[in-house]
Amino acid sequence: MDKLEQVKLVKERSGTDARKCMKCGKCSGRCPAYNEMDVKPHQFVSYIEKGDIDKLLNSKSLYTCLSCFACVERCPRGVAPANVIEAVRQEVIRVQGENKIQAEKVPEMIDETIPQQLLVSMFRKLNK
DSSP states (O other): OOHHHHHHHHHHHHTOOGGGOOOOOHHHHHOTTGGGOSSOHHHHHHHHHHTOOHHHHTOTHHHHOOOOOHHHHHOTTOOOHHHHHHHHHHHHHHHHTSOSSOGGGHHHHOOTTSOHHHHHHHHHHHOO
16 A cells, blocks of 8 residues: 555545644643654644655554544644554554453563553554
């Protein structure tokens, strides 16, 4: 599948009109994972708008995003960066043909400080 088709799929899956983004950065300013992200929420929207998906497909931010939707709440134009991130994540999983985290590996990563909600969220994100 070529890059233009991938961008089109991401736009369709996200249900977000990236052209509505006015590049104010309020979504990124509200993001609790901002400091850990190599591509910020507003940049996901911007790259999709430009049709540049390569950087997004290789971004660690896909798995840093907490899916808390703080970016969606903060946007004055109704753009949903979290939906774009989720759609790109789905495309990566489709391209890879597998999930980023295997169920067998989870017990090695958990300890008593990790909330169960995080584990449920992780499987919801990564097992589509």
